[in-house]
Amino acid sequence: MKLLTLNFLTCAIKTCKSAPSSFPLHPRDASLEVIETDLNLPFLKNILPRLMWDELRVITSELGLPDLPPTPPTREDLVVAAEDAAVEGEESEEEASQTAKDLHRVLLETTVKEGKLVCGNCGHEYKVLEGVPNFLLPGHLV
Amino acid sequence: MSRPEDILPPDLFYNDSESRKYTTSSRIQRIQSDMTHRALSLLDLHSPSLILDVGCGSGLSGEILSNTADDGTPGGPHVWIGFDISSSMLGVALEKEVEGDLFLADAGQGVPFRPGTFDAAISISAIQWLCNAETSEDSPLGRLSRFFGGLYASLRRGGRAVCQFYPKNDEQKKMVSQAAIKAGFGAGLLEDDEGTKNAKTYLVLTVGGGDLDGDITGVVRGMDGVDVMARPGVARGAKRGQEAKGSKGWILKKKEQMERKGKVVKASSKYTGRKRRVQF
Numbered sequence A: 001m002k003l004l005t006l007n008f009l010t011c012a013i014k015t016c017k018s019a020p021s022s023f024p025l026h027p028r029d030a031s032l033e034v035i036e037t038d039l040n041l042p043f044l045k046n047i048l049p050r051l052m053w054d055e056l057r058v059i060t061s062e063l064g065l066p067d068l069p070p071t072p073p074t075r076e077d078l079v080v081a082a083e084d085a086a087v088e089g090e091e092s093e094e095e096a097s098q099t100a101k102d103l104h105r106v107l108l109e110t111t112v113k114e115g116k117l118v119c120g121n122c123g124h125e126y127k128v129l130e131g132v133p134n135f136l137l138p139g140h141l142v
Numbered sequence B: 001m002s003r004p005e006d007i008l009p010p011d012l013f014y015n016d017s018e019s020r021k022y023t024t025s026s027r028i029q030r031i032q033s034d035m036t037h038r039a040l041s042l043l044d045l046h047s048p049s050l051i052l053d054v055g056c057g058s059g060l061s062g063e064i065l066s067n068t069a070d071d072g073t074p075g076g077p078h079v080w081i082g083f084d085i086s087s088s089m090l091g092v093a094l095e096k097e098v099e100g101d102l103f104l105a106d107a108g109q110g111v112p113f114r115p116g117t118f119d120a121a122i123s124i125s126a127i128q129w130l131c132n133a134e135t136s137e138d139s140p141l142g143r144l145s146r147f148f149g150g151l152y153a154s155l156r157r158g159g160r161a162v163c164q165f166y167p168k169n170d171e172q173k174k175m176v177s178q179a180a181i182k183a184g185f186g187a188g189l190l191e192d193d194e195g196t197k198n199a200k201t202y203l204v205l206t207v208g209g210g211d212l213d214g215d216i217t218g219v220v221r222g223m224d225g226v227d228v229m230a231r232p233g234v235a236r237g238a239k240r241g242q243e244a245k246g247s248k249g250w251i252l253k254k255k256e257q258m259e260r261k262g263k264v265v266k267a268s269s270k271y272t273g274r275k276r277r278v279q280f
């Protein structure tokens, strides 16, 4: 499971819906795997404003990954400024900046392979096996 | 032909052998692919989006979502997250090394994402299963309501969902559509090949607000055979503009206002599908 997904996933238990501490879920005993994939610049630009940056930083630090900057990049930061490349009226390909590459590596290539995800509110543990978290709940918690 | 929903619960019906049989059948591959493309055309996406696939199975739709626009996926490649109640189906998806994230979950228990997560959602041949409650403590209406309620919240304003499903009869078609409307969606039903044995039912759902045309009549404008069930704001008492302070809706709206106040953002350039490798 990508760290991107972890920035959107919440505890599934009904009584946690309104509790702020039920997001983000905290990885425990997690083993990580980097799975390379093509960088998708328009996607990164699309998703950037929807990220919860502080929570992403919490997760990367809990996983022992390098610190992320305290403030999120802007959409402009994701693109290499290329004055010479841009010819008016011509469809020019934008080039991904190092910031975009780093963000891509963290969000889309860094995955939780095994371990569990723990709710900060109710303590419920969601097991992750082969990168697949189990969100099936016993009936009384629905 | 008997309906699998009437025989067994989905996680038991889609066991290892059935999941493999399902996924390797070229007939099924073709039908699911056609329906995924139909759903994509209804979603009307123009750039790479974050998409939820409900009852994603072995990832037949997901593989299409991951394709580039040049390979026939409008707005692609998209990033998708799929969930399914059958671990066997997900196992087959893992073997195929699909690009999307997968998780094991029951749509009848809700959709565990924070508000406004997805640009769009797709569900192919899955939600009729919600009409069969597996336990005595649960009802089809309860499951449908948790599913559509969760789906509605997880979509961003202006987002859309398309659910192709196989209603058992008109009553079930109505029960599913009404549950979606009750959750706040604008809803329309699209029927392909109506009255034939190949009939396909698409529930087209819109979340009001945002800059997309959230009005269902806009989505299905000019299409034949579309039955508009409700329009956002008409079917619903509380409008999205009147969210209670601190509620999910309120926070979403605030965020959107903040984004609007921020820098003017250039529209994304068309993704050309050129391959890039990250250098480290």
Ligand SMILES: C[S@@+](CC[C@H](N)C(=O)[O-])C[C@H]1O[C@@H](n2cnc3c(N)ncnc32)[C@H](O)[C@@H]1O
Pocket (backbone or CB within 6 Å): B010, B011, B014, B032, B054, B055, B056, B057, B058, B059, B060, B061, B083, B084, B085, B086, B089, B105, B106, B107, B108, B123, B124, B125, B126, B127, B129, B130
């Ligand atoms: C006919 S298959 C379709 C799979 C995939 N969408 C496709 O088009 O190939 C139906 C799928 O719905 C899943 N399903 C049934 N009930 C479900 C539920 N309550 N929650 C999640 N998935 C469910 C089944 O496990 C199965 O994988």
Ligand SMILES: [Zn+2]
Pocket (backbone or CB within 6 Å): A011, A012, A013, A016, A022, A119, A120, A121, A122, A123, A124
């Ligand atoms: Zn919880």
